[in-house]
Amino acid sequence: MKKGRLIVMTGPSGVGKGTLVRSLLKDHPELHLSVSVTTRSPRPGEINGQDYYFVDHLCFQNMIERGELLEWAEFTGNCYGTPLIAVKEKIEAGISVLLEIELEGARQIRSTFPSALSIFIMPPSIDELERRLRGRGQDSEDAIRRRLMRARAEMDAASEFDFEVINDDLDFALRRLESVLYSPV
Ligand code: ADP
Numbered sequence: 001m002k003k004g005r006l007i008v009m010t011g012p013s014g015v016g017k018g019t020l021v022r023s024l025l026k027d028h029p030e031l032h033l034s035v036s037v038t039t040r041s042p043r044p045g046e047i048n049g050q051d052y053y054f055v056d057h058l059c060f061q062n063m064i065e066r067g068e069l070l071e072w073a074e075f076t077g078n079c080y081g082t083p084l085i086a087v088k089e090k091i092e093a094g095i096s097v098l099l100e101i102e103l104e105g106a107r108q109i110r111s112t113f114p115s116a117l118s119i120f121i122m123p124p125s126i127d128e129l130e131r132r133l134r135g136r137g138q139d140s141e142d143a144i145r146r147r148l149m150r151a152r153a154e155m156d157a158a159s160e161f162d163f164e165v166i167n168d169d170l171d172f173a174l175r176r177l178e179s180v181l182y183s184p185v
C-alpha cells in the first residue's frame with residue numbers, strides 16, 4: 001500500500017489555521033488531523049483527546065524522555081508536541097496526516113522529514129491578526145500580546161516553507177489550500 005503523506009501547516013496564532021483545518025476536514029475526511037499534547041489549560045469548550053491531550057509538565061517531560069513525541073516546542077509559556085505513534089500508524093496505513101503546529105515544530109519536521117509537504121498560513125496584515133486574536137475572545141490580554149510579538153518573527157519565516165497561503169477571504173484560502181494539497185506533484 002502507498003504510504004500516506006505528512007503535511008505540516010504552520011503560521012502565527014490567530015491566523016485561522018484551526019478554522020481552515022476544520023473546513024478542510026469536513027470536505028476531505030480522508031485526511032487525519034494529529035491531536036497534539038499540551039501543557040496549556042483547556043479553553044472553554046475544548047475536549048480532552050479531541051482538541052488536545054491536556055497533560056501536566058511532568059507527563060510532557062516523560063513523553064519527551066521516552067521518545068514519544070515526533071516534535072515538540074514551547075510556545076508562549078506552554079509546551080506542545082505531536083504524539084509519534086498515531087502519526088506513524090496512519091502514514092503506514094496509507095492515510096495522510098495533517099499537523100497544525102507552530103514554527104519551531106514545523107522546522108523540526110522539515111529537517112527530520114524533508115519529504116513532508118509544508119504550508120505557511122499568512123495573515124493579510126498584523127492588524128487583522130490582532131483583530132482575529134481579540135475576536136476569538138479566548139486569550140488573556142497578556143497571552144494576546146505575547147502571541148503578537150511572536151507572530152512578527154514567525155511571519156519572517158514564511159519563505160522557508162513549500163507554499164504560502166494568505167488567509168484573507170476564508171473560501172479563497174480554502175480553495176488555494178486544496179489546490180496545494182491535491183494538485184499533481
Ligand atoms: P489559529 O488556529 O491559527 O490560532 P483560529 O482558527 O482560532 O486561528 O482563528 C482565529 C480567529 O480568526 C477565529 O475567531 C476565526 O473565526 C477567525 N478567522 C479565521 N479565518 C478568518 C478569515 N479568513 N477571515 C476572518 N476571520 C477569520
Ligand code: 5GP
Binds near residue numbers: 036101102
Ligand atoms: P493554541 O494554544 O492557540 O491552541 O496553540 C498555540 C500554538 O501552538 C499554535 O500556533 C498551534 O499551531 C501550536 N501547536 C499546537 N499543537 C502543536 C504541536 O503539537 N507542536 C507544536 N510545535 N506546536 C503546536
